[in-house]
Amino acid sequence: MLIPCYACESRFRPDEFFGACHDYHRGLDQVAWTCPRCGNRDDLRVLPGALGFGYPRRGRFDVHDRVRVPGLRRHRQELRLDISLDEKVWRVPSRVRQAV
Numbered sequence: 001m002l003i004p005c006y007a008c009e010s011r012f013r014p015d016e017f018f019g020a021c022h023d024y025h026r027g028l029d030q031v032a033w034t035c036p037r038c039g040n041r042d043d044l045r046v047l048p049g050a051l052g053f054g055y056p057r058r059g060r061f062d063v064h065d066r067v068r069v070p071g072l073r074r075h076r077q078e079l080r081l082d083i084s085l086d087e088k089v090w091r092v093p094s095r096v097r098q099a100v
């Protein structure tokens, strides 16, 4: 199971990919991700069993592309998003200030 960077087309193991997630925006239900190879920043939503890549638009996040990640789960906390796959959990903290 490899997850692509849409900018440089590198592919990452889940461990490496989710470790590069940062800034959970709870209002948009959106996670920021910065590619460890090329530095490109992408926005995505963690869904049950999939990642949704897209763009924030008019106060919501529109998913344009889905990548299946079997077994992927998410749990929305007050100040962070917990992403889990197999036995592992990655915690993505919320930004302290969030623009609406």
Ligand SMILES: [Zn+2]
Residues within 6 Å of the ligand: 005, 006, 007, 008, 009, 010, 035, 036, 037, 038, 039, 040
């Ligand atoms: Zn990249």
